[in-house]
Amino acid sequence: MIGRPMQLASRTYDVADVWAAQELYHANGWTDGLPIVPPTRDAVAACLDWAMMEPQQLVGIEPVRGVAITAEKLAINAIMAGCLPMHFPVVLTAFTAMLRTEFLLHGATASTGGCAVLIILNGPIRLEIGASGTFNTLGNSDRATAVIGRAIRLALINILEVRPGGIDRSTLGHPGKFTFCVAEDEENTTWAPLSVHRGLPPEVSAVTVMAAGAPRQIMNEWTTKPEEILETFAAEMRANMRHYSIWAGNYAIVVPQQLREHLQTAGWSKSDVAAFIFERARIHRREWADAGKGAVVRDRGDTVYGALESPDQLLVVAAGGPAGGFGAIIPPWLGHKSHAVTEAIGVCIDCEPPKA
Amino acid sequence: MQLQVLDPTNEAIPPFGELAPRLNSLAGKTVGLISNGKEGTKGFFAHLDRMLRDDHGVANVxxxxxxxxxxxxxxxxxxxxxxxxxxxxxxxx
Amino acid sequence: MHDAITAERLKVPAIGVMTTRFVSAAELMSRVLGMPGYPFAVIPHPVSSATDDGLREMAAIAIGEVKRLLLRL
Known part of the structure; x- marks a missing residue:
């Protein structure tokens, strides 16, 4: 702890016990429907101490509404989500990335389209906080990814009023809106981490955020040829373009170990994968008519649309359990309206935590 | 056990804004239409444009x-x- | 809603047009943008699949609201 009591600005409430705390937070619309960890002064101060941040320090300003996001408010929501202090720098970095103008946070979180913020972790911090990128990676795989993703959602609900029926106008939403955080399985791949492909040096811990639709699972365990494996991913992207949205943007593909090994054995890098998908994930506008959308084909039926504006728009993520010829594509919320953002986790992550 | 817990919401109040003065008439005025460009808005604003000019004497849309x-x-x-x-x-x- | 309130802050009278399904969103946005109770026009939902006749009727509704909310009484 730092040598003086931390001055927190938030209003406080006295409650009889942990159950009364639950009822207070539910009654005020301050949770996602699940129980929360009561955010006490000590717990919040410990988060801020770990990240070496003052309570009133600005994490950033929400660009559309000009709302200032303070470290204190983010820490309160992180504690509520179940974060330990060591998880907090990841939450801070993810939120900083989401506040970048190109992420279009307000649009992405308010839209009827109902996306979630997908958070992808890279670098040594994954191992330090016990984030796993193997079994059930798009489900509940481990404590760290579960609470980090939830912290982001609770912060959106409470700090930016992104509640269903409030700022959040999602028609459907998807289960990832409870928590949607994936650690890349850097140990079981020869591929470079996503963060390196996104321009950061190796061994730097990083967070990538993407305004993401629900994952669409594919399966092809009957081939070892890279072209055939990737054609299945591309076909699912083409389906998304026909059935959901034709617009190009950041797609993510999650490639678990079984299919990944076939690609790696054949010498395919992530860049090779992206180059192939870039060429193959394309449809003619006329294909919209096959999906009941003939009304908007108009005279542009022969125009070709790509799922990606360039190969580097594809986020290739090595993650998933060791067995199974599965994979997933994660479509963008709305084409290139929102851009994925990659941010290095603050320098202090490599510092010793403050001594008690 | 008694607990003291913290408010997780953004408690800051946004700066208060005031309405701009209203107009006496639309006649001869310049009206800007800001469209978000979603499907259907083009037709809607085209009708609005015509009605503002033809029926209400708006000079420029x-x-x-x-x-x-x-x-x-x-x-x-x-x-x-x-x-x-x-x-x-x-x-x- | 944001654009209309931006205009008001620039001292230019403005009106936002919302469909019925976005009324509560518009009310919330006007509050968070510092103009609680800011009036706006409401037309039927949805616009994206409306016919041209439907769009004309919606425009007529909006015109009525433009006169009511942008002109001095």
């Missing part, structure tokens, strides 16, 4: 389409607003 319908208007559109007498924006659909 200037239509601007945002580059991103989920974001605030582009800075170059905002820069034009001060030169207009009134604005109609939409559609929230």
């Amino acid at each position: 200037i239509t601007r389409v945002k580059s991103n319908y989920s974001a605030p208007a582009d800075p170059h559109i905002v820069a034009e607003i001060a030169g207009w007498d009134a604005v109609v924006s939409g559609l929230g659909d």
